[in-house]
Amino acid sequence: MLNWNLEVMEKTKQTAEDKTFIGGKPNIPPEIAIPQCSLCGEELTFMFQVEFPKGHDWYGKTMAMFFCTAMFHDEFCIPEFPDVPDLYGVDITSDFLNRYARNFKVIIFDSEKGRVREDYKEKVAFKRLDISSTNCLNDEADFVLGGDPIWIMGEDETPHSIDGKELTLLLQVREDYLFETIESAPLQATINNEFCQDHNYYLFAADRIYFWGVKDQSSPLVYISVQAP
Template identity: 45%
Template structure:
């Protein structure tokens, strides 16, 4: 079992610095060679939502995870990540799925030491620093890294990737997570009651409809990949 950390947003307004490794919004701190991802559905640059540097006692220590998603289009079939169709839990994720299911979002894993603030990305989500606060309660129902998932419905934890690589629980977001946006950011495109895309009236973005989010990783440091699923 991985150690558990509460994802606690800093209580005071702060500005992003080169030393920030775990945070919401601002500009991503990713390798210079890593392209800002583009949505495969509409071609727009994806929005940077957050990133986390995995702590010393984590299996992926030395690595960071940066999460992007498109806010410029809305498609009924792509509001949440593609789901596996077989019976869960303990499912085997087939070869290639963890790359191909990322059509209008992108989860990048990279060596933390290679990250630099990407000035070529225009900030959309307001920067907020994350403090990783250790907790002894692995079942704590909170936005957290490690510990045990707090399933809203049935256990849907995957078992393996490619029949042989174990999967393990990375982190979760509770329902209703809202990402406040900066003044210049365009509104998120949503579907109205008629099923037509239109700009949201809210000054925040939602990641995968702000459902409960569960992130799982491959227990393979040579090729770290992520499976994310939602419950509502």
């Protein structure tokens, strides 16, 4: 698959036409509830969403990412690892996927069904993600759609499938990427549930994040893995 480097733009005002962005209010179907953390019960923080472009295996779909910033869930500060020695070539079960998303939630929907959710109170500052189509994988890009994984710990940890259905790499988020918050947003809980003292949130310990999706988008399942810088 082609790859697209996404460029984070300056803070600006969100419009109903925005489909690929960080922060602000999610643009997701009205019938989908804003998700809650199954560990602490707090509303999850909307981090970003991406409308997959033409040429991407998931063209026509949009993926929105939510994460708990209200509490620090030590054991789950990165996504749970399936019970395997290493990820390379493994088959992940949908049973595992159903239980591993505790303090985060990935929502997949048909792009045209999204609406700006005024029932959500913004925490992360709104910034557009500008898509440029390219075949050149850029290690420095904050978000990369499609393409090949950039492994920062050396080893290849490409999982094979979910319930036997072959996976493709949907998206990567660069390691150490911080999500700037608006001034009035609560500070993020971190280790020992003390609070970060700056106006940024991080996702999954600010590791490099890999979103794997079933190639055949008629069963749009997502598995998330990480590598630490």
